Amino acid sequence: MKTAGTTSNEPGPFSKLEDTESLNPITNKVIGCAYQVINTLGAGFMEKVYENALALELHKAGLKALQQHPIQVYYDGSVVGDFYADLLVEDRVLVELKAVKMLDDVHFAQCLNYLKASGLRLCLLINFGAKNLVIKRIVL
Numbered sequence: 001m002k003t004a005g006t007t008s009n010e011p012g013p014f015s016k017l018e019d020t021e022s023l024n025p026i027t028n029k030v031i032g033c034a035y036q037v038i039n040t041l042g043a044g045f046m047e048k049v050y051e052n053a054l055a056l057e058l059h060k061a062g063l064k065a066l067q068q069h070p071i072q073v074y075y076d077g078s079v080v081g082d083f084y085a086d087l088l089v090e091d092r093v094l095v096e097l098k099a100v101k102m103l104d105d106v107h108f109a110q111c112l113n114y115l116k117a118s119g120l121r122l123c124l125l126i127n128f129g130a131k132n133l134v135i136k137r138i139v140l
Contacts, residue, residue, distance in 0.1 A: 020121050023093055026089055026090050026092060027124060027137065029063055030054075030093065031135055034128075037128070043130070044129075054087065054097070067087060069085045071114070072117075094111070094123040095124045096123055096125050098129060100127060108125065108138060123138045124136070125138055
C-alpha cells in the first residue's frame with residue numbers, strides 16, 4: 001500500500017484532509033468499545049490482548065477495524081520504512097494502544113509521526129495499563 005511520508009509529495013490513500021468533527025461518531029464508538037474492554041478485562045494484560053479485544057468490540061459495533069495495518073513512510077520519493085498501526089478504523093482514524101503505567105512524550109510523538117506518514121488527521125492514543133483508562137485525541 002502506498003502512503004504519503006512527511007517530506008514527499010507521494011499521494012496516499014488517506015491524504016484527503018477532513019474536518020475532525022466529522023470523525024466524532026467513529027471516535028465515540030471507539031471510546032465506548034475501549035471502556036467495554038477495560039471494564040471486562042481490567043488492567044494488567046499485554047497490549048496485544050487489548051488490541052484483539054478492542055478489534056472484536058469494534059466489529060460488534062459495526063465498524064471496520066484493521067489490525068496491524070502497514071503504512072509505508074516515504075522520504076524524497078523513496079520508501080524508507082514501514083510502520084504498523086495498531087488499529088485503522090473505517091480507513092479514517094488511527095488507534096494506537098499502550099499498556100503502560102503512564103504515557104510518555106514518545107507515545108505522543110509516535111502518533112504524530114503516524115498521522116504525518118498516513119495523511120490522516122486523527123489518532124486516538126489509548127492506554128489500558130494505567131489505574132484508569134486513558135484516552136488522548138491527537139489531531140494533526
